[in-house]
Amino acid sequence: MTMQYFSYGEKEIAVLAAEDPVLGAAMDRLGRPERVIFPDLFSALIRSVVGQQISTKAADTIWGRMEDAYGDDITPEVITRAGADEIQQFGMSKKKAGYICGIADAVVTKKVDISSFREKSNEEIIKELTILPGVGVWTAEMMLLLSLERPDVVSWNDLGIRRGMMRLYNLSSLSRNEFEILRSRYSPYGSVASIYLWEIAHIDSW
The missing domain is CATH 1.10.1670.40 (Endonuclease Iii, domain 2)
Structure with a gap:
């Protein structure tokens, strides 16, 4: 890539x-x-959740395993089909795997419309993302900076x-x-x- x-x-x-x-x-x-930026908004969001409260090295290892399993195109549909038990096996806690699957489900069902984010304000995006379990203000801000390149x-x-x-x-x-x-x-x-x-x-x- x-x-x-x-x-x-x-x-x-x-x-x-x-x-x-x-x-x-x-x-x-x-x-x-x-x-480095991550233009794909969904995979960037999942990557941020993977990295919460662990070292960069550990996060990169887990993400690498996910890419090996699913390829570069980690979509909400892929995560939803996999389920929390499979996601957990890449080396994260059950709770974090649950958060990731919950985010994927919210995107699939349009509870959170990531496709509209490029037209929304920073404040709107933060508000929309932080309703999701496992997504705090920091995670939303990292998407703004490292995916959407907000200035x-x-x-x-x-x-x-x-x-x-x-x-x-x-x-x-x-x-x-x-x-x-x-x-x-x-x-x-x-x-x-x-x-x-x-x-x-x-x-x-x-």
Whole structure:
């Protein structure tokens, strides 16, 4: 499968650097990091649920097993036919397998109309997704950023983004109010800021 990456360029970088010179200096240092996106909305949603509360390595292993079994095209119909018992055997909890099958059923029955998401606002999508058991605000925000490529997503619910902020600004703690001040500074290109904050959070030395 050909990898696709979040699309951004010099315009977004220049605006962020002008609004936040500290972030601007970090962007100069880091160059232009790439972030893989997952354009298929259903499989991206399932992949996010698979990855909840486990390491990236473990999530990639489970997802790889699912792709080996079902191919690249993991559809709601495939998941519904498989059932929770089969899904659990890829290495996840029974509860998580149940969530995944519940999401698939909601998509098949149009309880959640994923096909309409590209025309809906961020707030509408978050509201619609979070009615589903197993889908919280973070999962919805990751779909907005890493599937729909919405330009201004900075997630308080993402530990990596908060850690990146704390490292970038040399903070020992980060309140919600401080986070919101920074997030407003990054607008309207918060998603690009998020990509850099993830990079800062995971770089060996900063």
